[in-house]
Amino acid sequence: MVSRRLKDLQYAIRDIGVIAEEVEKAGKQIYHLNIGDPVIYDFKTPNYISQALADATFAGQNFYVNSLGVPELREEVCRYEKNKNSINITPDDILITSGVTEGIFFLLAGLLENNEEILVPGPTYPVYLNYAQFFDGIPVEYELNEKNEWEPNIDDIRKKISPKTKAILISSPNNPTGTLFSNKKIKQIIDLAGEFDIPILSDEIYDQIVFEKQYTCPATLSKDVPIIGLNGFSKAHLATGWRMGYLYYYDPQNRLTELKKGIENMARARLCANSIAQYAAIEALKNPGPHTEEMVKKLRKRRDYSYKRLRQIEGLNCINADGAFYLFPKIDITSFKKWKNDKEFVIDLLRNTGVCAVYGSGFGTYGKNHLRLTFLPDLHLLEKVYNLIEDFLK
Ligand SMILES: Cc1ncc(COP(=O)(O)O)c(C=O)c1O
Structure with missing residues (x-):
């Protein structure tokens, strides 16, 4: 009934959101770090x-x-x-x-x-x-x-x-x-x-x-x-x-x-x-206002904090970001032995902690064994999220 074109269409960034909705309905608080949308955090349209x-x-x-x-x-x-x-x-x-x-x-x-x-x-x-x-x-x-x-x-x-x-x-x-x-x-x-x-x-x-x-x-x-x-x-x-x-x-x-x-x-x-x-x-x-510059200033602090925390978590290895608002750490899947791949890891993380990331393989073959986290949220929320990830991996 439906074309191959639509049957095959996938979009990991939002597909993971469907699972997050399920987890939320079961009563867990969700921390959305999957979507690169500044406007849902503390960056407002001028x-x-x-x-x-x-x-x-x-x-x-x-x-x-x-x-x-x-x-x-x-x-x-x-x-x-x-x-x-x-x-x-x-x-x-x-x-x-x-x-x-x-x-x-x-x-x-x-x-x-x-x-x-x-x-x-x-x-x-x-x-x-x-x-x-x-x-x-x-x-x-x-x-x-x-x-x-x-x-x-x-x-x-x-x-x-x-x-x-x-x-x-x-x-x-x-x-x-x-x-x-x-x-x-x-x-x-x-x-x-x-x-x-x-x-x-x-x-x-x-x-x-x-x-x-x-x-x-x-x-x-x-x-x-x-x-x-x-x-x-x-x-x-x-x-x-x-x-x-x-x-x-x-x-x-x-x-x-x-x-x-x-x-x-x-x-x-x-x-x-x-x-x-x-x-x-x-x-x-x-009339380009100050909003872009202000956003970059705030994001830099959030990037610095996220990078520092991610580097301290055993089993993750992270390269710093020059721009945009994502970090893409590698998960040491083979030494954990608990998860077959990055998708399993991300879903397990979501079900256990409410932290919603995107599995790296959703960004193509070279994304395998990674996860993408946005550092758009404020430092308070980021701290909570990294504590949850750290505890989960322990
Ligand atoms: C590299 C890249 N291109 C395009 C888009 C989509 O942009 P738009 O909202 O203008 O459709 C995104 C959104 O995250 C993106 O990361």
């Missing part, structure tokens, strides 16, 4: 942005808008990207999407069919794996090397490029590892893409959530290799539920014209992205 959304609805902006996005927002996004990254794009190179998630959906719909491949970091944000398969493509994971602070293994990428490779994904800072790829590695990936004439996709949703290091936009490192950037308002502007994102095409030699046209057809077929949230997004870009 009032002036919410006000812009309310103003837009009362001003009657409640109709279908341009399928490619409200022109003023496309101009603002273009200005923002140009100012921040000095890349040469125009408003015509911007498409407003319902979150980065819709941008991923459009791109993989436009790039893949008949077992064609996309190279994605391993581990990676699971939506890339899901949608690649959804469109009859194959996500091929390239190694992020845990022994080298989760940096991409360039030889592995070279080995895995095939005539079927349609794109290479860079996701930096990466979810779930929090790694900021070094400029050297990004440049090497871009050079490889140039050598094989493959475009790059660059997921930049965490570009403003970086701690000690300096973020560099991959497009600034590319002379002529086409790069499609994905970004949005969920994380930096604390508006996850509004579903606001965009794609931009950095395409100095016009090699993406056909893909761009196809994606525009698809954008028209889904009518438009949320109208009033687009007006609020214009306000967020025109």
Whole structure:
């Protein structure tokens, strides 16, 4: 009764939530460390942005808008990207999407069919794996090397490029590892893409959530290799539920014209992205408040605390995060002998302590024997959670 496409669809970050609901119904308090949503913790959508959304609805902006996005927002996004990254794009190179998630959906719909491949970091944000398969493509994971602070293994990428490779994904800072790829590695990936004439996709949703290091936009490192950037308002502007994102095409030699046209057809077929949230997004870009910087400051303390605690827990081994809001410790599954794999471990942890993490294998093969924990909660809650994990492992 249901297509293969939907039967096979999995999303570990929320699938674990279904088990958490069951455990909660049985009377246990749940500590949600599975979802990367700052707004459910003590990071609130700034009032002036919410006000812009309310103003837009009362001003009657409640109709279908341009399928490619409200022109003023496309101009603002273009200005923002140009100012921040000095890349040469125009408003015509911007498409407003319902979150980065819709941008991923459009791109993989436009790039893949008949077992064609996309190279994605391993581990990676699971939506890339899901949608690649959804469109009859194959996500091929390239190694992020845990022994080298989760940096991409360039030889592995070279080995895995095939005539079927349609794109290479860079996701930096990466979810779930929090790694900021070094400029050297990004440049090497871009050079490889140039050598094989493959475009790059660059997921930049965490570009403003970086701690000690300096973020560099991959497009600034590319002379002529086409790069499609994905970004949005969920994380930096604390508006996850509004579903606001965009794609931009950095395409100095016009090699993406056909893909761009196809994606525009698809954008028209889904009518438009949320109208009033687009007006609020214009306000967020025109008047960037202090909220992002304040969030990063708070998160840094929470990251430091989480990293310190995780490193002290026997049986876990953790690399620190450069950005985003996740840590991805390795579980010494073989010496514990109690659990067959990371999924069993995470479910057992949830049933016993109420701590809801995500099993690492949900982020692809390279995520096996890990768990992802978000450090978005306040220090008080984090302390409780790490005490529970520590006791559980003892
Ligand atoms: C790497 C990455 N890309 C995209 C998304 C989804 O973003 P959006 O809310 O804009 O759909 C997430 C959400 O956690 C993410 O981690």
